Amino acid sequence: MDDIGFILASWLISLGSIALLAVVTVRRAKKLAARIPDDAKPWL
Amino acid sequence: MTGAALTADVGTRGTGTFVTRAIGIAALLVTAWVVISAFFITPADVQQGDSVRIMYAHVPAAWIAYLAFITTAVASGVSLARRHRTLGFDRVAGASAEVGVLFMGLALVTGSLWGRLTWGTFWQWDPRLTTTLFLFVTYVGYLAVRNIDTDPRRRAKRSAVLALLAVLEIPLVHFSVVLWRSLHQEASVLNTDGDVRLDDMMLFTLFSGVVAFTLIFVWLVMHRQRLAALRDLEQGVGLDAAIAARRGESAATVGSSNTPSSRGA
Numbered sequence: 001m002d003d004i005g006f007i008l009a010s011w012l013i014s015l016g017s018i019a020l021l022a023v024v025t026v027r028r029a030k031k032l033a034a035r036i037p038d039d040a041k042p043w044l
Numbered sequence: 045m046t047g048a049a050l051t052a053d054v055g056t057r058g059t060g061t062f063v064t065r066a067i068g069i070a071a072l073l074v075t076a077w078v079v080i081s082a083f084f085i086t087p088a089d090v091q092q093g094d095s096v097r098i099m100y101a102h103v104p105a106a107w108i109a110y111l112a113f114i115t116t117a118v119a120s121g122v123s124l125a126r127r128h129r130t131l132g133f134d135r136v137a138g139a140s141a142e143v144g145v146l147f148m149g150l151a152l153v154t155g156s157l158w159g160r161l162t163w164g165t166f167w168q169w170d171p172r173l174t175t176t177l178f179l180f181v182t183y184v185g186y187l188a189v190r191n192i193d194t195d196p197r198r199r200a201k202r203s204a205v206l207a208l209l210a211v212l213e214i215p216l217v218h219f220s221v222v223l224w225r226s227l228h229q230e231a232s233v234l235n236t237d238g239d240v241r242l243d244d245m246m247l248f249t250l251f252s253g254v255v256a257f258t259l260i261f262v263w264l265v266m267h268r269q270r271l272a273a274l275r276d277l278e279q280g281v282g283l284d285a286a287i288a289a290r291r292g293e294s295a296a297t298v299g300s301s302n303t304p305s306s307r308g309a
Binding site for chain 1: 105
């Protein structure tokens with residue numbers, strides 16, 4: 001496969017950035033959710 | 045709610061629900077299929093060679109960024125129309141813009157890497173690239189505007205107006221390859237003549253990529269708008285606790301000043 005470095009970099013940057021945002025979001029949410037009573041969360 | 049309750053762990057559930065878990069699992073499965081297909085199943089392009097494998101990430105990223113910004117505009121419109129009732133639509137608008145900025149950034153980066161392989165350069169001040177960069181910067185500005193105001197109602201109103209103006213850039217970006225002479229190729233799928241110029245397996249992988257990124261977008265927006273709700277709740281709860289504490293202090297001061305010893309009797 002030609003230019004594998006560029007192709008791999010594209011996919012790693014894409015999936016890595018998405019995964020990073022997902023992890024940061026869930027971790028922040030868990031931290032904050034612990035300080036809010038469950039009955040105040042409209043999605044539960 | 046007392047100040048003590050703010051510091052103690054009172055909530056046991058985060059922003060995840062059965063629906064978000066189901067969407068998350070589906071997103072992981074479809075993304076795994078897209079990666080396998082993009083690298084091992086689809087053929088190399090006759091003109092672009094193997095660099096076409098970047099397109100299965102680049103094109104869905106750009107389309108989902110458009111979807112995210114349109115979602116932001118729609119949610120902003122509803123938020124403006126119903127601004128005295130709920131902040132939910134404003135939070136969806138903000139969360140969608142955040143995820144849209146990520147996808148637009150990915151479209152720019154992956155497009156740049158593809159451009160280096162195909163055009164021999166990472167960047168050209170070409171109409172499509174320039175308008176896309178302008179769209180990206182506009183939404184970074186939108187997110188900055190959302191952080192200026194601490195009052196949620198004022199924030200919702202200001203950012204909604206900006207979102208409704210910013211979305212007008214999307215047709216300009218999409219049709220820039222038709223309106224001006226551009227180095228960027230014209231649309232292969234979403235073109236005006238309806239003629240899809242792609243191999244079947246390539247087209248299937250591309251649409252699988254769109255499905256995967258759509259699921260990821262929905263999952264991220266659901267979690268991030270709930271995170272925004274938690275922030276607003278915490279600020280509201282914090283304010284209530286501060287007011288209660290001040291009332292308690294005032295009551296204690298008044299109570300002590302009314303005792304016989306404090307009156308100097």
